Amino acid sequence: MTSTQQPALNADIYQLSETAVTVRFGTEISPVLNKQARALAKRIEERPFRGFIECTAAFASVTLFYDLSAVHQTYSDREASPYLFVREYIKSLLTGLNIEEEQERRIEVPVCYGGRFGPDLAFVAEHNGLAEQDVIDLHTAGEYPVYMIGFAPGFAYMGGLSKRIHTPRRTSPRTEIPAGSVGIGGGQTGIYPLSTPGGWQVIGCTPVRLFTPEQEEPTLLAPGDILKFVPISVKEYEQYQGGVQ
Structure with a gap:
């Protein structure tokens, strides 16, 4: 793994609440901005300050949470408020931030499309x-970078969906979508890791479990992964014994 060191990155830093600060690198969804966000989150976790609680990287931003009283007590000799202290701390980390060239983990996920597995494929x-079949071909032709995990445990927000199959969410969400369902919502595609309500257009289902809380690494996918969908038949789905190629 190599890394590229560069001058301080351009980013907007603003106070989200009394105990949280957000760093935004941009407003578009792109691999470059996502790498910057994940690099900053990693550096924060490597160099925490007293009072730091946690940080979360999203598509193109990082939100940092801290204990207000701990920061105030620790740095009370400084004239700056806790927010201004955290702001300066973030600025110092942005200077010369290493953007690592990652060894991408590529994961193939089998999907049975249409029929009872994909009731919205026709729509x-x-x-x-x-x-x-064109929808299936376009969906399986793409490679999908995982940008972040959210919404539900193991749910991966991904990019890479062909514009030719962008489809708005359902006007009336379903009260329950089965775990493993593969859907399209606007310009994104994703896999429901658990049975939950949802409004995405369901085009297929995978027999692979995306969330296994009993394992040390409970989520199959992680930010930085590249996902590829592979079509399988109903028979293959029913005979599937687990595991990812």
């Missing part, structure tokens, strides 16, 4: 003026 096809 996605009709909305985009395509045949159902």
